[in-house]
Amino acid sequence: DSGVTQTPKHLITATGQRVTLRCSPRSGDLSVYWYQQSLDQGLQFLIHYYNGEERAKGNILERFSAQQFPDLHSELNLSSLELGDSALYFCASSVGELSEQFFGPGTRLTVL
Amino acid sequence: GENVEQHPSTLSVQEGDSAVIKCTYSDSASNYFPWYKQELGKRPQLIIDIRSNVGEKKDQRIAVTLNKTAKHFSLHITETQPEDSAVYFCAARDQAGTALIFGKGTTLSVSS
Numbered sequence: 001d002s003g004v005t006q007t008p009k010h011l012i013t014a015t016g017q018r019v020t021l022r023c024s025p026r027s028g029d030l031s032v033y034w035y036q037q038s039l040d041q042g043l044q045f046l047i048h049y050y051n052g053e054e055r056a057k058g059n060i061l062e063r064f065s066a067q068q069f070p071d072l073h074s075e076l077n078l079s080s081l082e083l084g085d086s087a088l089y090f091c092a093s094s095v096g097e098l099s100e101q102f103f104g105p106g107t108r109l110t111v112l
Numbered sequence: 113g114e115n116v117e118q119h120p121s122t123l124s125v126q127e128g129d130s131a132v133i134k135c136t137y138s139d140s141a142s143n144y145f146p147w148y149k150q151e152l153g154k155r156p157q158l159i160i161d162i163r164s165n166v167g168e169k170k171d172q173r174i175a176v177t178l179n180k181t182a183k184h185f186s187l188h189i190t191e192t193q194p195e196d197s198a199v200y201f202c203a204a205r206d207q208a209g210t211a212l213i214f215g216k217g218t219t220l221s222v223s224s
Contacts, residue, residue, distance in 0.1 A: 002155065033211065043156070043201060045211040056210045090155065097210050100146065103155040 004104035018079040025093030032074040038087040118215025135202035144205040
């Protein structure tokens with residue numbers, strides 16, 4: 001157990017809908033990263049927050065957004081969902097911006 | 113941006129043999145190279161990492177080597193065991209210094 005928690009474990013929804021994925025970092029970690037894992041694209045970086053501030057963006061679609069709250073948990077919002085958004089979404093946390101990243105158990109999103 | 117190539121995509125070995133997985137990266141500014149092991153349905157788990165000021169690092173049966181001039185790094189697993197069977201991902205920290213850019217993964221199968 002890495003100490004990073006994610007909810008929900010599974011999410012099944014329909015095209016066009018909006019969902020929110022939640023991540024709680026390890027105690028003491030200030031950085032949260034979101035990654036998407038799909039069969040064809042592999043593990044892709046989406047976005048990074050450090051102590052509440054957005055620090056870097058990767059291949060994140062405009063339909064996706066995220067934030068990190070004062071208690072350091074983070075939420076990833078996915079809207080206008082498409083079939084191709086079906087994937088595993090992982091968050092990872094680290095103490096600082098240049099430290100080892102530890103992954104949560106992931107949320108499996110299925111869009112029907 | 114950073115690009116990471118990983119080979120082979122699949123690797124089958126007999127128990128007790130050694131396994132080697134190789135990765136190349138494109139951004140000479142990258143300075144941190146972790147390896148993750150992912151079992152089916154589980155989170156990526158950090159197993160070893162190396163920073164650019166070190167050429168080799170060992171931890172029991174696993175070792176990682178880095179050649180900065182050639183921009184490649186490798187994972188070596190000795191005396192493989194069936195429980196080593198998993199997907200292994202290499203990664204490089206990107207130019208901005210925060211996100212991890214992952215290779216496509218290597219599925220390692222160890223047969224007894």
